[in-house]
Structure formats: structure tokens, C-alpha cells
Amino acid sequence: MLRPDPSNPSSTQEQKLLEEIVHTYPQPIIVIDNDHRVLIWNKACEKVFGIPAKDVLGTKNQWKTFYPEPRPILADVILDDDEEQLEQFYPGIHRKSPFIEGAYEVENFFPKLGNNIDRWLYFTAKRLYDEDGCPVGAIESIIDITERMNAEAEVQQLNESLSDHSEKLEEANEELKATMLKLANTQKLASLGKLVAGISHELNTPIGNIRTISTALKADTCRIQDQLNSGEMTKSSLENFLNNVLESSDLIEKSTAKTADLILSCQQISSNDNEYERSQVDLRALVEEVLNRQTQGLSRSSIIVENLIPHHISMNSFAAPIQQIFDNLINNTRMHAFSEQQSGKIKICAQVIEKKIKLIYTDSGCGIPTKNFAKVFDPFFTTKFGQGGNGLGLYIIFNLVTGVLGGSIELQSPNDGGFELHITLPSTSPYALTAEDDTYYI
Known part of the structure; x- marks a missing residue:
């Protein structure tokens, strides 16, 4: 096949050119004849496999390069056109070449190949034909893909490591969620315990007064009845x-009023979204309704209110808790911000930020000391202890904002003094997951 025709000088030149191309090709090339004897073992084969061409040319020992025992290489199998041998020697790893018609290709691992190095090889083999179309041998070209396969293995290992880390991170995240839930429940229980203790303490005084007064009144009644008899x-x-009856009645009325007020506050704390009716709310109009109800009390205390909420800010929300928030804020200002008959000013502003509405409530009163910022939303915290304040106003506001309305609340310290509260609410208030659940989603 590759022997030149002495009578044809052109054939000799083509043969030499072909040999030069084959031997200068940078990848190993093996050519076998029809008897499976090695015709070509190029210089790349000598370099990669460490076997001189003189040791294999004219022999059938091409297998020694790749395998410990005699068996056909891919070129041998293709030359014989034997499908059974393809399945036997290259099960599941052979495929037809998408680039060369009639060729097959394989990727396989060869331990301790050439210079005792583990290698991955990609090799392609094809039959060779003469001018009449008769098979005269086969050619096999080989590419060392060890670096590529090692890189792919490293990527695979990295992916597995990342997957493992991802699973561990997911587990850690679940543990964190569980820990946060436990912490939240602990905080709820602690807050509930504090609330119950505060309610008990606050109720103890008026109820104790009523019991003392009623006992004394009963004794006075028995005494006057004895005198009458x-x-x-x-x-x-x-x-x-x-006179004692009138004084006692007045004290009982005040004590029962305080008890009723405390019970009403507790009812407001325990309210949930299922008790409110959802509707499309015009925020400015809603606040105006509150101000109209508060007109008499505000005029007596000489407090001016500026409703600076822009027109047409609309919310899909609950009107009652929003009005309750502003009722409590104005009552808080009237009771705590100004001394008796002192004039002052309240400003209520709002702006839309993306899908949220930011409300800013300010008054020009005495403000809150910075040291008390961390406590203002605690139940029963008040600076007017014994003067009519029960310390639940801002606590109720906090619960409504962060609960049914699904927002956030933050106390600010304005440079010019006074009181400034920022409330951020979603344009669409969250929906409770279940009637009994106290968690929400938007």
C-alpha cells in the first residue's frame, strides 16, 4: 500500500511526502496492513509510548503498547469490520465518528502507559482502501486527553463538593430556621409572661381598691342600719x-373605668386579622376620620394637626387597625408630649416607596429620652405611671404594625427634639396562612 512504484518517479515523491507528513504529525498514528502487521509507527508514537518504531514495524505486537495480554487494538477491529469484537473489547464506550465517514472513536483509560504514566486516550480508527475500493489496512490516530479528563474529574469533584456543601448549608439553614422559631417562641412566651404579669399588676390596684371600698361601705351600711333599727x-x-357613699361610689367608678380601659387594651392586643375586614383604603381620608373624632380633645389641649398625606394613596389593607394606630398615637401625644394647656403641633406624612408606604408621625412635644428607645414598645412601659397611662398604647401599635398589617416600625431621634415615628407598611397587607396561624405572607 505504501510501497512506491520504482517505474513511477511521481509515486516515489508522493510516498516521501506522505511519510514526512505522517512522521511530523504531532499525534501518534499507527497504520496496519491487511495482515494486521504494523506499517507505520510515527515519531509521535515513539515519544508518547516510549517504544521505537523498529521494535514494532512488520510485527503484530501493536497490542503490547496498550494491553498486558494479546488482543486487538481498535484498528484491528475496524479492519475486520467485526461488530461483536467492538462490543467485546469496547463495551459501551465506542461510537461512530461524527467527523469521518466509516470511522469509529473511543475514549479509554490506560494505566502505566508509556514512561509508566497513567493516560486517558481518545483514538479514532478507519479502514483504508486502494483505488479499486478494496480494503488494504487500517489507520488509527491517538490523542492524549489526560489533562482534559483530569480537569473534568476535578470539576466533577468540585461539583460534588459544592453539592455536599450546599446540602450541609441547607441543613444548617433548616437548623437555623428551627432555632429562630424556638427563639421566637421563647420570646413570645417571655413577652406573654411579662404581659400577664403587667396585666395582673395593673388590675390588682383598681380591683384591690374596689374590694377595700366595698368592704368599708358594707361596714358603714351595717352600722347605719343598726342605728336606724x-x-x-x-x-x-x-x-x-x-358623704362616704358618694366618695366610695366615685372611687369605685374610677377604678372600674381603669379596669375596663385595661381590658379594652388587652382586647386590642389579642385582635387578629380575621376580626378585620379587608378593603381598598384611601389613607388620607382614613386619617381624616380619626382627626375628626379627636377634634374636641385636640382643641382642649391646643394641639394643631397637619395631615400632609398626599391624596390618592391607596392600600389593600385593614382600615380599623390603621385608625387604631393613629388614635393611639394622638392619645399618646396628648398625654405624654405636652404639659397641661401647652400648645403643640402634630405632623402626619406619607410617601410611596416601590410597593410600600412609609408613614412619618411627628410631634413637637418633649420627646423620649434615647435611653428609653429600647423600652417604648414594651407592654406597660409609661412615663406617666399613676397619672392615667397604662403603658399599652405603643405596645398595641407595635403589634398591629408588625402583625396584621405586616409592616415595620422604628422610633427616630429628631435633631430639633420632639417625637418621630416611622411606620412602613406594604401596599397590600399580608394574608394569614391559616385562621389560627400568626405568621403571614405577602
Whole structure:
């Protein structure tokens, strides 16, 4: 096949050119004849496999380069056109070449190949034909793909490592969620315990007063009844009794009023979104309704309110808790911000930021000391202890904002003094997951 025709000088030149091309080709090339004897073992084969051409040319020992025992290489199998041998020697790893018609290709691992190096090889083999179309041998070209396969293995290992880390991160995230839930539940229980203790303490005083007064009133009633039965009752003793009854009634009325107010506050704390009706809310109009209800009290305290909320800010939300927030804020200002008959000003502003609405409530009163910022939203925290404040106003506001309305609340320290509260609410208030659940989603 590759022997030149002495009578044809052109054939000799072509043969030499072909040999030069084959031997200068940078990848190993093996050519076998029809008897499976090696015709070409190029210089790349000598370099890569460490076997001189003289040791294999004219022999059938091409297998020694790749395998410990005699067996056909891919070129031998292709030359014989034997499908069974393809499956036997290259099961599941051979395929037809997408580039060379009639050729097959294989990728396989060869341990300790050439200079005792582990190699991955990609090799392609094809039959060779003469001018009449008769098979005269086969050619096999080989590419060392060890670096590529090692890189792919490293990538695979990295992916597996990343997958493992991802799973561990997911597990850690689940553990963190569980820990946060436990912490939240612990905080809820602690807050509930504090709330119950505060309610008990606050109720103890008016109820204790009512019991003391009622006991004393009962004793006075028995005494005056005895005087009436014995005929010893005098006008002065009757007048004293009646005065005591009036004073006792006044004290009982104040104590029951305080108890009723505290119970109402507790009802506001325990309210949930299922008790409110969702609607499309015009925020400015909603605040105006609150201000109209508060007009008399505000005028008595000389407080001016500026409703600076822009027109047409609309929310898909709950009107009642929003109004309750502003009722409590204005009552808080009236009770805590200004001394009696002191004039002052309240400003209510709002702006739309993406899908949220930011409300800013300010007053020009005495403000809150920075040291109390961390406590203002705690239940029963008040600077007017014993003066009518029960310390639940801002606590109720906090619960409404962060609960049913799904927003956030932050107390600011304005440079010019006074009180400044930032409330951020979603344009669409969250929907409860279940009627009993106290978690929400947007």
C-alpha cells in the first residue's frame, strides 16, 4: 500500500511526502496492513509510548503498547469490520465518528502507559482502501486527553463538593430556621409572661381598691342600719354615711373605668386579622376620620394637626387597625408630649416607596429620652405611671404594625427634639396562612 512504484518517479515523491507528513504529525498514528502487521509507527508514537518504531514495524505486537495480554487494538477491529469484537473489547464506550465517514472513536483509560504514566486516550480508527475500493489496512490516530479528563474529574469533584456543601448549608439553614422559631417562641412566651404579669399588676390596684371600698361601705351600711333599727341614728351620722357613699361610689367608678380601659387594651392586643375586614383604603381620608373624632380633645389641649398625606394613596389593607394606630398615637401625644394647656403641633406624612408606604408621625412635644428607645414598645412601659397611662398604647401599635398589617416600625431621634415615628407598611397587607396561624405572607 505504501510501497512506491520504482517505474513511477511521481509515486516515489508522493510516498516521501506522505511519510514526512505522517512522521511530523504531532499525534501518534499507527497504520496496519491487511495482515494486521504494523506499517507505520510515527515519531509521535515513539515519544508518547516510549517504544521505537523498529521494535514494532512488520510485527503484530501493536497490542503490547496498550494491553498486558494479546488482543486487538481498535484498528484491528475496524479492519475486520467485526461488530461483536467492538462490543467485546469496547463495551459501551465506542461510537461512530461524527467527523469521518466509516470511522469509529473511543475514549479509554490506560494505566502505566508509556514512561509508566497513567493516560486517558481518545483514538479514532478507519479502514483504508486502494483505488479499486478494496480494503488494504487500517489507520488509527491517538490523542492524549489526560489533562482534559483530569480537569473534568476535578470539576466533577468540585461539583460534588459544592453539592455536599450546599446540602450541609441547607441543613444548617433548616437548623437555623428551627432555632429562630424556638427563639421566637421563647420570646413570645417571655413577652406573654411579662404581659400577664403587667396585666395582673395593673388590675390588682383598681380591683384591690374596689374590694377595700366595698368592704368599708358594707361596714358603714351595717352600722347605719343598726342605728336606724335602734332609733339612735342622728342627722349628722346619716350625712356622714351619705358623704362616704358618694366618695366610695366615685372611687369605685374610677377604678372600674381603669379596669375596663385595661381590658379594652388587652382586647386590642389579642385582635387578629380575621376580626378585620379587608378593603381598598384611601389613607388620607382614613386619617381624616380619626382627626375628626379627636377634634374636641385636640382643641382642649391646643394641639394643631397637619395631615400632609398626599391624596390618592391607596392600600389593600385593614382600615380599623390603621385608625387604631393613629388614635393611639394622638392619645399618646396628648398625654405624654405636652404639659397641661401647652400648645403643640402634630405632623402626619406619607410617601410611596416601590410597593410600600412609609408613614412619618411627628410631634413637637418633649420627646423620649434615647435611653428609653429600647423600652417604648414594651407592654406597660409609661412615663406617666399613676397619672392615667397604662403603658399599652405603643405596645398595641407595635403589634398591629408588625402583625396584621405586616409592616415595620422604628422610633427616630429628631435633631430639633420632639417625637418621630416611622411606620412602613406594604401596599397590600399580608394574608394569614391559616385562621389560627400568626405568621403571614405577602
